[in-house]
Amino acid sequence: MARPRQALLTRERIVEAAATLIDAEGLDALSMRRLATELGVQGPSLYNHFATKAEIVDAVAEAVVAQVDIDVFADCDWREGLRLWAKSYHAVLTAHPNIVPVLATGPGRRPHGLAMAEAVYGALIDAGWSRSRATHIGALMRYLITGSALGSFALGFDNDPELYDRYPHLHRAHELPAHRAAVDEGAFELGLDVLIAGLSDHYDQGVRR
Amino acid sequence: MARPRQALLTRERIVEAAATLIDAEGLDALSMRRLATELGVQGPSLYNHFATKAEIVDAVAEAVVAQVDIDVFADCDWREGLRLWAKSYHAVLTAHPNIVPVLATGPGRRPHGLAMAEAVYGALIDAGWSRSRATHIGALMRYLITGSALGSFALGFDNDPELYDRYPHLHRAHELPAHRAAVDEGAFELGLDVLIAGLSDHYDQGVRR
DNA sequence: CGCATAAACTAGCGGCGTAAGTTTTTGCGC
DNA sequence: GCGCAAAAACTTACGCCGCTAGTTTATGCG
Numbered sequence: 001m002a003r004p005r006q007a008l009l010t011r012e013r014i015v016e017a018a019a020t021l022i023d024a025e026g027l028d029a030l031s032m033r034r035l036a037t038e039l040g041v042q043g044p045s046l047y048n049h050f051a052t053k054a055e056i057v058d059a060v061a062e063a064v065v066a067q068v069d070i071d072v073f074a075d076c077d078w079r080e081g082l083r084l085w086a087k088s089y090h091a092v093l094t095a096h097p098n099i100v101p102v103l104a105t106g107p108g109r110r111p112h113g114l115a116m117a118e119a120v121y122g123a124l125i126d127a128g129w130s131r132s133r134a135t136h137i138g139a140l141m142r143y144l145i146t147g148s149a150l151g152s153f154a155l156g157f158d159n160d161p162e163l164y165d166r167y168p169h170l171h172r173a174h175e176l177p178a179h180r181a182a183v184d185e186g187a188f189e190l191g192l193d194v195l196i197a198g199l200s201d202h203y204d205q206g207v208r209r
Numbered sequence: 210m211a212r213p214r215q216a217l218l219t220r221e222r223i224v225e226a227a228a229t230l231i232d233a234e235g236l237d238a239l240s241m242r243r244l245a246t247e248l249g250v251q252g253p254s255l256y257n258h259f260a261t262k263a264e265i266v267d268a269v270a271e272a273v274v275a276q277v278d279i280d281v282f283a284d285c286d287w288r289e290g291l292r293l294w295a296k297s298y299h300a301v302l303t304a305h306p307n308i309v310p311v312l313a314t315g316p317g318r319r320p321h322g323l324a325m326a327e328a329v330y331g332a333l334i335d336a337g338w339s340r341s342r343a344t345h346i347g348a349l350m351r352y353l354i355t356g357s358a359l360g361s362f363a364l365g366f367d368n369d370p371e372l373y374d375r376y377p378h379l380h381r382a383h384e385l386p387a388h389r390a391a392v393d394e395g396a397f398e399l400g401l402d403v404l405i406a407g408l409s410d411h412y413d414q415g416v417r418r
Numbered sequence: 419c420g421c422a423t424a425a426a427c428t429a430g431c432g433g434c435g436t437a438a439g440t441t442t443t444t445g446c447g448c
Numbered sequence: 449g450c451g452c453a454a455a456a457a458c459t460t461a462c463g464c465c466g467c468t469a470g471t472t473t474a475t476g477c478g
Contacts, residue, residue, distance in 0.1 A: 101310060104356075104359050104360040105359075105360050105365060108365060108367065109367055109372060114372070114373070114376055114379065115376070117366075117376070117379060117382070118376040118377070118378050118379050121378050121379065122377070122378040125378055131381075132395070135385070135392055135395075135396070136392070136395045136396040136399045137396075137399070139357075139392060139393065139396035140353075140396045140397075140399055140400045142356070142360070143352065143353050143356030143357045143360075143396065143397070143400060144349075144352050144353060144356060144400075145356075146356050146359065146360060147313075147351070147352030147353060147354075147355050147356025147357075147359070148348075148352045148356075150313050150314075150355065150356070150359065151313040151314050151351065151352075151355060156314060156317060157326075158317065158318055163318060163323070164323070167323055167324070167326070167327040168327070168331070169327050169330050169331040169334055170323065170326060170327050170330065172340075173326070176344070183344055183345070183348060184348065186341070186344075186345045187344070187345040187346075187348035187349045187352065188349075188352070190345045190346070190349055191349040191352060191353075191404070193407075194403065194404055194407035194408060194411075195400070195403055195404065195407070197407055198402075198403035198404070198406055198407045199403060202403075
């Protein structure tokens with residue numbers, strides 16, 4: 001086949017297929033040949049639309065952050081904005097856990113990532129936080145959100161009772177994977193509550209830098 | 210060369226070389242052939258000592274967590290123990306950032322990882338926290354520590370002023386990479402302070418579950 | 419109508435993890 | 449002291465991988 005009458009590929013179709021593949025089978029399952037097969041095409045054809053594999057993965061990451069709601073800062077208190085944004089971000093990452101390692105490396109050059117940074121940082125600055133404090137708070141929230149999405153805490157424990165025989169306090173740790181969602185959700189909520197309450201106290205006491 | 214009079218490889222030598230390579234050039238630079246070359250040996254010889262590449266990487270991760278000080282819980286308040294442990298963990302990860310993605314996936318079956326979980330969880334239980342709350346706090350601390358180590362927040366921003374022209378609040382974001390260490394350190398310290406202070410308040414008010 | 423461009427193809431390079439089988443040395447049981 | 453299994457290196461090779469180069473053909477613009 002040479003050039004078809006109707007293009008078989010578009011950037012959108014490629015990104016969509018890549019996202020589906022990553023969601024379903026993980027980052028490692030995404031290879032150029034595999035992705036091409038999924039799209040009914042030979043491997044190297046993808047290079048007509050993206051220069052490298054990294055560009056495709058980046059586009060998937062960008063599509064994911066695009067789903068985060070950053071309008072929440074519009075007309076509400078910085079505390080509430082921060083909480084709603086964090087929950088939205090967290091929910092998006094929970095829905096697409098396999099792409100998180102890519103996102104965790106920072107906003108990079110992706111427009112939506114930068115727009116999100118702008119929204120968060122801007123809201124904190126507008127509230128009266130110093131530039132350095134706003135930066136710290138933004139970074140901190142990101143640590144909590146990506147950290148919780150990246151390593152499901154509960155999932156890290158093996159489902160094998162014998163493993164914990166030598167650790168008296170962990171004797172029920174093998175039950176953790178079964179409660180994965182509840183544990184991870186509880187830890188995230190606790191962190192969000194404590195962080196925002198603590199920052200709120202600082203703020204109310206006039207400690208804004 | 211067949212079997213040499215003196216073994217060329219040991220598990221220790223392999224792990225050490227792998228750790229050095231990962232520290233110096235990143236996870237991607239670690240390939241079986243490259244590692245073998247570094248050790249003056251052919252690639253497949255490594256399989257006489259480790260069954261898979263993943264086992265080698267795991268051993269490196271285990272060697273890194275082994276450096277975290279978990280004796281800090283011995284005879285001090287849970288607050289102080291948590292703070293000292295978190296700082297030690299954070300310092301170790303900061304010294305070996307390239308292995309963090311591996312650690313972030315949880316304690317798994319690694320003895321030192323489990324010993325650390327045991328120490329943290331045990332200290333919280335002994336202090337009177339409920340099992341579920343202790344789990345949440347442990348998970349939460351891990352989110353903060355691995356999250357901060359994984360994605361240097363400041364490093365994620367590109368060192369290119371023009372990139373931020375369209376984001377009014379980010380107009381100085383290109384300066385962030387230069388202050389990388391200070392930003393990341395500040396955010397981590399802020400998080401640690403706020404979290405421990407907040408949890409301490411809950412504790413003092415008798416809210417332990 | 420002619421031609422540059424776009425979008426598919428095929429072939430192939432060097433690298434990857436690892437399996438299989440070979441050779442030689444070591445060290446233990448008789 | 450000897451025989452032989454196990455250990456630890458080797459070579460070869462398979463099927464992936466990301467990506468490059470060059471080819472073919474349809475499209476759309478001047």
